[in-house]
Amino acid sequence: MKIINPLLIVLVLIALAYAGVNAMGMTLLFGVVIPIVAFIVFLLGFITKVLSWSKSPVPFRIPTTAGQGKSLPWIKQAKLDNPSSTAGVLGRMALEVLLFRSLFKNTKAELTEGGMLAYGSSKWLWLGGLVFHWSFLLILVRHLRLFLEPVPALITFLEAGDSMFQMAFLPAFYLTDAAILLAATYLFLRRVVSPQIKTLSLPADYFAILLIIAIATTGVLMRYYYRVDVVAIKDLIRGLVTFSFNVPEGIGVIFYIHLFLVSVLAIYFPFSKLMHLGGVFLSPTRNLANNSRAQRHINPWNPDIKFHTYEAYENEFREKMKAVGLPVEKE
Amino acid sequence: MYDTGKIITGLVIFIAIVSFPFWGSFGGSTEAPKPVIKVSGQCIESADFMRANHMQLLDDWRNSVVRGDSATDRIYTSITYGTKHDKSLSSTGSSLVSSGEKQSCMSCHSNKEEFCDTCHDYASVKPYCWTCHIEPKENI
Numbered sequence: 001m002k003i004i005n006p007l008l009i010v011l012v013l014i015a016l017a018y019a020g021v022n023a024m025g026m027t028l029l030f031g032v033v034i035p036i037v038a039f040i041v042f043l044l045g046f047i048t049k050v051l052s053w054s055k056s057p058v059p060f061r062i063p064t065t066a067g068q069g070k071s072l073p074w075i076k077q078a079k080l081d082n083p084s085s086t087a088g089v090l091g092r093m094a095l096e097v098l099l100f101r102s103l104f105k106n107t108k109a110e111l112t113e114g115g116m117l118a119y120g121s122s123k124w125l126w127l128g129g130l131v132f133h134w135s136f137l138l139i140l141v142r143h144l145r146l147f148l149e150p151v152p153a154l155i156t157f158l159e160a161g162d163s164m165f166q167m168a169f170l171p172a173f174y175l176t177d178a179a180i181l182l183a184a185t186y187l188f189l190r191r192v193v194s195p196q197i198k199t200l201s202l203p204a205d206y207f208a209i210l211l212i213i214a215i216a217t218t219g220v221l222m223r224y225y226y227r228v229d230v231v232a233i234k235d236l237i238r239g240l241v242t243f244s245f246n247v248p249e250g251i252g253v254i255f256y257i258h259l260f261l262v263s264v265l266a267i268y269f270p271f272s273k274l275m276h277l278g279g280v281f282l283s284p285t286r287n288l289a290n291n292s293r294a295q296r297h298i299n300p301w302n303p304d305i306k307f308h309t310y311e312a313y314e315n316e317f318r319e320k321m322k323a324v325g326l327p328v329e330k331e
Numbered sequence: 332m333y334d335t336g337k338i339i340t341g342l343v344i345f346i347a348i349v350s351f352p353f354w355g356s357f358g359g360s361t362e363a364p365k366p367v368i369k370v371s372g373q374c375i376e377s378a379d380f381m382r383a384n385h386m387q388l389l390d391d392w393r394n395s396v397v398r399g400d401s402a403t404d405r406i407y408t409s410i411t412y413g414t415k416h417d418k419s420l421s422s423t424g425s426s427l428v429s430s431g432e433k434q435s436c437m438s439c440h441s442n443k444e445e446f447c448d449t450c451h452d453y454a455s456v457k458p459y460c461w462t463c464h465i466e467p468k469e470n471i
């Protein structure tokens with residue numbers, strides 16, 4: 001059920017766009033209105049979510065010591081694993097965000113034949129995740145050719161690199177297209193094949209990955225199989241980004257399906273686990289320097305305690321103390 | 332300690348990146364390209380067919396001409412009009428289908444920059460025809 005329902009939702013979304021455009025001719029709705037609304041919801045939703053996070057106090061430094069912290073001068077510090085400076089934290093964050101370093105340390109636990117618990121390295125999730133995210137990013141950046149006129153050289157360069165093998169397809173085949181489909185399929189199957197991971201998975205986990213697979217599949221079908229009039233599509237998209245909306249004739253329905261699925265993803269994004277895009281930057285075990293011994297961190301919600309120091313106490317009771325013969329610090 | 336300042340800075344960067352397609356387009360043209368055709372008359376297929384399929388057609392032509400061995404591999408029969416044509420992008424010489432000079436794509440569409448390139452540049456498509464064929468130098 002928890003796999004079937006998300007799958008059905010994605011199929012219904014596809015059917016909606018298909019029927020809306022093909023049977024009812026609502027190209028303005030699917031080509032302009034929904035994408036613009038989706039963009040606004042995405043942006044405002046994202047900002048609201050992150051601002052709500054910014055209201056939580058930052059915890060004390062959590063030195064998750066995967067390496068030696070800063071200590072005596074003759075003890076070598078693991079500067080990236082246990083940084084004590086901002087530069088070190090930037091390095092650790094960069095490795096985390098760009099290379100998923102924590103995930104690289106992923107392990108799997110197994111019971112051996114003799115009943116012993118054994119831990120082993122497990123890199124497939126790291127590899128699948130990395131390939132998935134990088135191809136996603138490259139595809140998004142490449143899509144800028146549909147948004148910008150003239151097309152910047154950097155994007156032309158990325159396209160040339162991505163399609164350098166000019167394989168058996170027309171137009172030139174992008175490596176990232178194969179990569180994202182393979183990696184996303186792996187990430188999906190991982191949650192289906194392994195009973196443990198399946199138990200831990202929620203419908204939302206399947207929905208996100210199925211939606212993205214559907215987006216990539218419609219994109220690939222549009223480019224290599226159904227073929228669309230890219231010039232007309234760019235005309236439409238240029239209308240969106242310059243606020244001079246127009247809907248050219250003759251754009252294949254597959255484009256509207258692709259765009260509708262992307263719009264749904266954008267609307268869904270701020271309310272879902274996909275917000276890890278923003279959240280990864282706020283990981284306290286990664287973004288806080290281990291400098292608790294060098295710097296005083298004060299708890300932000302400490303109550304304002306009225307202290308009564310010994311000095312003030314003695315000032316108040318000095319005469320009485322002297323009278324009963326108690327020693328005092330000041331005469 | 333709430334680190335609000337750092338979070339706001341991050342958000343501003345995020346907004347700048349996400350809205351780049353909008354502000355990156357300020358003042359840009361919104362004109363769709365208009366390829367110029369210098370000659371009158373019709374192409375080997377209808378304009379709609381050619382717009383959608385010219386790349387596939389040229390790719391098929393190349394494969395059949397380079398790999399095929401009989402003369403018929405070098406002749407194309409129009410689906411729309413039933414007429415016969417030499418499969419030729421830019422070459423000259425004597426024709427297989429008529430007694431005169433060979434008609435190639437470039438004989439009519441000789442203005443690559445005003446014709447081919449207008450759409451290809453707009454859509455950022457880089458056909459590799461001209462890594463083997465000699466590019467027309469109409470402007471020199």
Ligand code: HEM
Nearest residue numbers: 139143174177215216219220222223228230233237259262
């Ligand atoms: C989450 C965002 C998106 C993903 C993951 C995605 C994915 C893809 C993929 C994998 C392709 C195959 C060809 C390629 O890699 O370039 C593709 C093609 C395409 N996408 Fe997207 N896409 C996204 C957003 C969009 C948006 C916002 C638009 C338009 C406003 C769009 C319009 C197109 C078009 C027109 C093509 C066909 C290009 C061609 O035929 O050469 N996509 N997409």
